Amino acid sequence: MDLAEFRAGVDDWLAGHRDELAPAHRGVGTLDEQLAQLAKVKRLAFDAGWMRRGWPERVGGLGGSTLLRAYLGEALTTADLVEPGIYSMTEVLAPTMIDYAPEALAAAMVPRLLRGDETWCQGFSEPGTGSNLAALSCRASRDGECWRVSGQKVWTSLAQHAQRCVLLTRTGTPDSAHRGITALFVDMDSPGITVRPIETMHGAPEFCEVFLDDVVVPLDRTLGGEGQGWSVAMDLLPFERSTALWHRGAHLQHRLGQLLRAAPAGALDPAALGETVQLLAALRARSRATQYRMAAGERLGPETSVDKVLLATAEQALFDLAEGALAEEVLLGDDDAGARWRSEFLYSRAATIYGGSAEIQRNIIARRLLDLGDDR
Amino acid sequence: MERAERELFGGAVRHATDAHPGDARALDGALAELGWHDALAAEPRLAVSVLFECQGAANATSGALGEVVRGALGLGDAGAPGAVVLPALGRADAPGRLGAGLSVRGLGASALGASATALVVADAGGADAAVTVGTGALVLRPVEGMDPWLGLVAVSGETHGAEEPQPLAPGSWAAAVDRARLALGHELVGAAGAMLELARAHALEREQFGRPIAAFQAVRHRLADTLVAIEGARALLEAAWDDGSAATAAMAKATAGRAARTAARHCQQVLAGMGFTTEHPLHRYVRRVLVLDELFGSARVLTRDLGRDLVAGGVLPAPIPL
Numbered sequence: 230m231d232l233a234e235f236r237a238g239v240d241d242w243l244a245g246h247r248d249e250l251a252p253a254h255r256g257v258g259t260l261d262e263q264l265a266q267l268a269k270v271k272r273l274a275f276d277a278g279w280m281r282r283g284w285p286e287r288v289g290g291l292g293g294s295t296l297l298r299a300y301l302g303e304a305l306t307t308a309d310l311v312e313p314g315i316y317s318m319t320e321v322l323a324p325t326m327i328d329y330a331p332e333a334l335a336a337a338m339v340p341r342l343l344r345g346d347e348t349w350c351q352g353f354s355e356p357g358t359g360s361n362l363a364a365l366s367c368r369a370s371r372d373g374e375c376w377r378v379s380g381q382k383v384w385t386s387l388a389q390h391a392q393r394c395v396l397l398t399r400t401g402t403p404d405s406a407h408r409g410i411t412a413l414f415v416d417m418d419s420p421g422i423t424v425r426p427i428e429t430m431h432g433a434p435e436f437c438e439v440f441l442d443d444v445v446v447p448l449d450r451t452l453g454g455e456g457q458g459w460s461v462a463m464d465l466l467p468f469e470r471s472t473a474l475w476h477r478g479a480h481l482q483h484r485l486g487q488l489l490r491a492a493p494a495g496a497l498d499p500a501a502l503g504e505t506v507q508l509l510a511a512l513r514a515r516s517r518a519t520q521y522r523m524a525a526g527e528r529l530g531p532e533t534s535v536d537k538v539l540l541a542t543a544e545q546a547l548f549d550l551a552e553g554a555l556a557e558e559v560l561l562g563d564d565d566a567g568a569r570w571r572s573e574f575l576y577s578r579a580a581t582i583y584g585g586s587a588e589i590q591r592n593i594i595a596r597r598l599l600d601l602g603d604d605r
Numbered sequence: 606m607e608r609a610e611r612e613l614f615g616g617a618v619r620h621a622t623d624a625h626p627g628d629a630r631a632l633d634g635a636l637a638e639l640g641w642h643d644a645l646a647a648e649p650r651l652a653v654s655v656l657f658e659c660q661g662a663a664n665a666t667s668g669a670l671g672e673v674v675r676g677a678l679g680l681g682d683a684g685a686p687g688a689v690v691l692p693a694l695g696r697a698d699a700p701g702r703l704g705a706g707l708s709v710r711g712l713g714a715s716a717l718g719a720s721a722t723a724l725v726v727a728d729a730g731g732a733d734a735a736v737t738v739g740t741g742a743l744v745l746r747p748v749e750g751m752d753p754w755l756g757l758v759a760v761s762g763e764t765h766g767a768e769e770p771q772p773l774a775p776g777s778w779a780a781a782v783d784r785a786r787l788a789l790g791h792e793l794v795g796a797a798g799a800m801l802e803l804a805r806a807h808a809l810e811r812e813q814f815g816r817p818i819a820a821f822q823a824v825r826h827r828l829a830d831t832l833v834a835i836e837g838a839r840a841l842l843e844a845a846w847d848d849g850s851a852a853t854a855a856m857a858k859a860t861a862g863r864a865a866r867t868a869a870r871h872c873q874q875v876l877a878g879m880g881f882t883t884e885h886p887l888h889r890y891v892r893r894v895l896v897l898d899e900l901f902g903s904a905r906v907l908t909r910d911l912g913r914d915l916v917a918g919g920v921l922p923a924p925i926p927l
Contacts, residue, residue, distance in 0.1 A: 232927065236927075296927060299927055300927050303927065475927075479924070482921075482924050485921065486921050489915060489919055489920075489921060490919065497912070497915075497916055498912070499909050499910075499911075499912030499913040499915075499916055500905075500908055500909045500912055501912070502911075502912035502915055502916065503859075503907075503908035503909055503910070503911035503912030503913075503915070504908050504912075506856070506911060506912070506915065506921065506922070507841075507856045507859055507860050507863075507908060507911070508837075510841055510844070510853070510856050510860075510922075510924075510925065511837035511838065511840060511841045511856075511860050512837070513844075513924060513925050514837075514840035514841045514843065514844035514925055515836060515837055515840035515841075517840075517844065517925060517927060518840055518843070520927065535832065535833050535836045535837075538829075538830075538833045539833060539836075539837050588822075588826070590829075591825065591826045591829035591830065592822070592825065592829075594829035594832055594833065595819075595825035595826070595828060595829045596825075598829075598832060599801075599805055599825075599828055599829065599832060600805075601805065601808065601809065601819040601820075601825055601828065602809065602817065602819055602820065603820065604820055604821075604822055604825060605820060
């Protein structure tokens, strides 16, 4: 199925199942409501076949270009059916499992994520390890046919709702840096795991602290091999900056249209509006090229940091514009629309922090793309 | 063109722009010889993007922008000789006005000064027409200004009768403006890339406090931001060729203009004292992009006008399709 055929099919399907797909909640909804909506939409889209396109048959997919996934997420997010942040987990974690999990594990697990049966999370950051990922210290030790894991993770999105976690652990010596890291696929109901959601300023307890106390993980839950965790992470991060980023860009474009309709006469500064439109267009053009490179089987790498900087810049420009033009709603509005603008404005403050901070992206660009050598 | 042929063509164009950076006449000759005009007619996207990116990178100048306009008007080889008059600085409307006579106000490449005739697109009361006038009837004033090496000529004058206006199909001038904006966008991106390369080389070589200044994060981040600006503009230019819309072409030109100004600011800072001297080539690029940004509408004006149109009409340009 080619992109044009897929696009027409998805559009028809969305139009024909409007009521069934519509959220049960009003307005932004709580995180629980958003996740229930996400699960419902994924299930319906999976059963109709759309959610299976672009994924390999060995994990329950129907094959086809990854461009189909890019379009599906765009269509769902611009119809306000799913929140792009929580939808993005699928695009980040499923490819990692396909590339690195033992075949049987990927075949058993990935369909559950695609169908919306399960929520997964990604245990990377630690209290002492934000941007400097290679310094992580959550310890996994071999004990016969299993790993025993102890340590702490933080900023783990959706951990309180997740059934599984792609967890980075230290299996080498404490100073083994990127060489001594191993990625594990962990059941979140394993004894010894405690999750504490973190209240954030945008109002959704999306991030969590995860405490691991002597958690047993079977050896066959190792992704890649022992010591391959850095490769897993380095291949995963570009996925955050490819399909998922396309979806986010589409969402921002959609919100810009809503801002244009919602802004009172005279409230939008033409120069700032024009620049925001251009920033979003440049982001979209860049991300589009990335989608095509990915679809052609190219391995994505540090060049996707350019996409991330463009995204963070455009996202903050958009919500700065919204905050100024809709000041009454953003600052004083207690209705659904006001709450949504406020929450998204506040969340946009984190666009230069999550998924590799603006500083780290620029460091990657300087070292890997401009070849400026070491920064010390 | 086949892939190998495209590469050969690209190599020849690059060779020509590198060989004649300060000599528009020589570059025009070299382009004619290597078949650039034929390529412009057959594969405008390739011909325009390759030449203007190389021209920007080499700080070269030619009469090619006029040829791009002529080609987009459909007058490529249709008996309309003479150099092409471009709009006045900062403007994108046709440089001529046809009433009782022809009134002209615009700019041209240095080739215009040497040409016996000039091709002027004129607004004839709502419809556009092409007029070929003798340059003797116009006032041509070589411009030095910010960028003497660009070799611009200011064109003005009023003529009466004699010329035979050739009606243009509706929308031809608008199409020529779109094409010229893409060409200038590529030239701005080429110039920005050259500034980045100059600053990068300097940062790796210049040592302070016992290490190359490229090791300092403040320097690295300026250069990283420059690359991001360039790559965003380049992607939008490609998208504009893909979708062929006036809206995307204007956004691409504005984004390229802003990227070039970003590059000029950051690279000048990284090159510091060196980049402030005339012994270093940076200043030529800084000057060049300021003028190129203004041709066919500056980033500032295109951006404000886009916002103004949206506020008035309220409909966003259709998003670039996947």
